[in-house]
Amino acid sequence: MDGSKDMRFLGLALRTLFLLVVVVVTARVATPQNESLLTVYDTPADLLRILLGAAVCFFVIIQIFQYSRNPADMRKWVPIGLTILPLALICARVIW
Numbered sequence: 001m002d003g004s005k006d007m008r009f010l011g012l013a014l015r016t017l018f019l020l021v022v023v024v025v026t027a028r029v030a031t032p033q034n035e036s037l038l039t040v041y042d043t044p045a046d047l048l049r050i051l052l053g054a055a056v057c058f059f060v061i062i063q064i065f066q067y068s069r070n071p072a073d074m075r076k077w078v079p080i081g082l083t084i085l086p087l088a089l090i091c092a093r094v095i096w
Contacts, residue, residue, distance in 0.1 A: 004071060011074035012067060014081025019064045021088040026056050028095055 030053020032046040041047060068074065 004075075007078055008071045008074040011077035011081065014085055015067065015074070015077040016064055018081055018085050018088055019060055021085070021092050023057050023060050025088070025092050025095055026053055026060065028092075029053065030057070 030049050032043070032050065
């Protein structure tokens with residue numbers, strides 16, 4: 001592999017990891033705070049939180065598979081991913 005393909009693969013991997021962390025954090029935040037999933041209908045705010053969180057997770061998961069085929073776009077994700085992925089992991093750790 002040459003350097004261009006390596007950078008493209010690294011950009012794709014960083015983008016995918018970042019989006020997976022976003023899905024995990026969103027799913028964690030969208031879970032009911034004091035109830036189980038079986039009693040979520042008792043509190044409309046929790047039901048709305050779960051529905052909205054599921055919609056966001058679904059949208060982000062779709063975005064994982066709809067990436068740009070342009071190598072330049074994937075190479076742009078290398079500095080972005082190297083910067084934002086550690087911050088997203090710290091955020092996930094704090095929220096958990």
